[in-house]
Amino acid sequence: MFGPYEIDYNLQSFLDILGLTQGITLGFLLLLLNYKHHRSTFFLGLYLLLFSLKLAYFIPKGLNLEHTFPELFLLPFNFSWLLFPVFFVYTQKISVFSDKKIKFWVLYPGLASFALQVLIYFQPYSVKLLIADSPMYKLVFTFLGIFYAWTIGIWNLILLKKHKIEVENTFSSIEYKVLHWARFFLIYSITTSIIIHLLYFLSPQNYFFKIIFSIIDLIAIYWVAINGIKQRDVLSVLPKNITKENNADSSTQRIDIPMYSNESHNNFMKEIDKYVKESECFTQKELTIIDLAENLNVHPKRISTTINSVLCQNFNNYINELRIKKAQALLKSKSSKKLSIEGIGQEVGFQSKSAFYSAFKKFTGTTPTKYKEKNRL
Numbered sequence: 001m002f003g004p005y006e007i008d009y010n011l012q013s014f015l016d017i018l019g020l021t022q023g024i025t026l027g028f029l030l031l032l033l034n035y036k037h038h039r040s041t042f043f044l045g046l047y048l049l050l051f052s053l054k055l056a057y058f059i060p061k062g063l064n065l066e067h068t069f070p071e072l073f074l075l076p077f078n079f080s081w082l083l084f085p086v087f088f089v090y091t092q093k094i095s096v097f098s099d100k101k102i103k104f105w106v107l108y109p110g111l112a113s114f115a116l117q118v119l120i121y122f123q124p125y126s127v128k129l130l131i132a133d134s135p136m137y138k139l140v141f142t143f144l145g146i147f148y149a150w151t152i153g154i155w156n157l158i159l160l161k162k163h164k165i166e167v168e169n170t171f172s173s174i175e176y177k178v179l180h181w182a183r184f185f186l187i188y189s190i191t192t193s194i195i196i197h198l199l200y201f202l203s204p205q206n207y208f209f210k211i212i213f214s215i216i217d218l219i220a221i222y223w224v225a226i227n228g229i230k231q232r233d234v235l236s237v238l239p240k241n242i243t244k245e246n247n248a249d250s251s252t253q254r255i256d257i258p259m260y261s262n263e264s265h266n267n268f269m270k271e272i273d274k275y276v277k278e279s280e281c282f283t284q285k286e287l288t289i290i291d292l293a294e295n296l297n298v299h300p301k302r303i304s305t306t307i308n309s310v311l312c313q314n315f316n317n318y319i320n321e322l323r324i325k326k327a328q329a330l331l332k333s334k335s336s337k338k339l340s341i342e343g344i345g346q347e348v349g350f351q352s353k354s355a356f357y358s359a360f361k362k363f364t365g366t367t368p369t370k371y372k373e374k375n376r377l
Contacts, residue, residue, distance in 0.1 A: 023052025
């Protein structure tokens with residue numbers, strides 16, 4: 001047992017301090033990387049800083065320092081109202097919707113919450129004790145904050161689902177563009193948040209639970225930092241004049257594509273198919289539907305609508321299927337002996353071995369290696 005003025009050194013506080021220092025360091029690194037090599041990491045860096053400072057809210061209590069240092073009591077770092085909205089803004093800025101108006105207003109409740117916490121923090125210690133024990137404080141900074149965070153988190157998942165559909169209808173290579181890591185991170189964050197609050201209400205003083213909470217926070221910090229450093233802005237692969245034109249179109253008027261009959265769709269699909277196969281443009285690693293639209297002199301939406309309607313596929317699957325058919329032909333040919341499996345993948349337009357293997361298995365049910373062995377001449 002520890003007296004009220006003895007520091008309680010423990011594993012939970014050590015993990016929280018580790019998370020605080022690592023998170024602040026990585027957060028500043030992401031801030032410095034902002035706009036370097038097409039990476040909009042400012043809001044992700046801000047997210048990491050806020051997430052790490054949130055740990056400073058709990059560390060004084062874990063170390064039993066609040067009685068000795070009253071100024072550490074109720075530090076204004078309860079960012080339950082702000083974390084999910086900041087991540088929401090980040091995903092907007094790196095997604096295909098980055099050329100649309102960013103919804104910064106989702107940050108306003110969190111900023112108001114922070115301002116209120118700062119006001120409370122500068123109150124006398126005795127007043128802060130009363131405020132901390134009041135039902136209103138728990139309602140505003142716990143229950144309502146959690147509800148708002150989960151609401152924004154779910155909205156973000158919906159945004160990422162729309163983003164995925166748009167990416168698959170625009171790009172032939174979608175590796176690092178679909179933002180799978182951000183979607184899984186949100187699911188992880190919402191799920192663990194629910195579990196943490198349930199366990200806390202069941203047993204607030206359970207030390208084992210507190211260790212679990214600290215480990216969950218550390219995983220989140222490293223997950224965000226590693227993926228944030230690797231993640232490029234999705235629209236950065238498009239020519240600047242294209243993104244500017246799209247932005248101008250979206251800000252001035254809605255583009256309506258006229259309705260076409262099934263026969264028109266079928267005829268246009270034949271035109272698309274003929275051009276793509278004859279030019280073999282599908283072997284271009286960064287081919288987009290915009291490139292195809294420019295060569296066919298039509299709007300990209302008409303191409304995506306036609307492919308969706310006639311083939312019941314998105315643009316990405318349509319191009320990848322053609323790549324796999326060419327890869328199958330190469331794997332059967334004598335010339336394939338001179339090429340590695342990875343080389344064939346590169347030859348037909350895939351950016352990586354993993355993307356090639358994944359697509360090949362999807363369309364053929366087997367791997368390139370097994371297919372080559374089975375069809376060896």
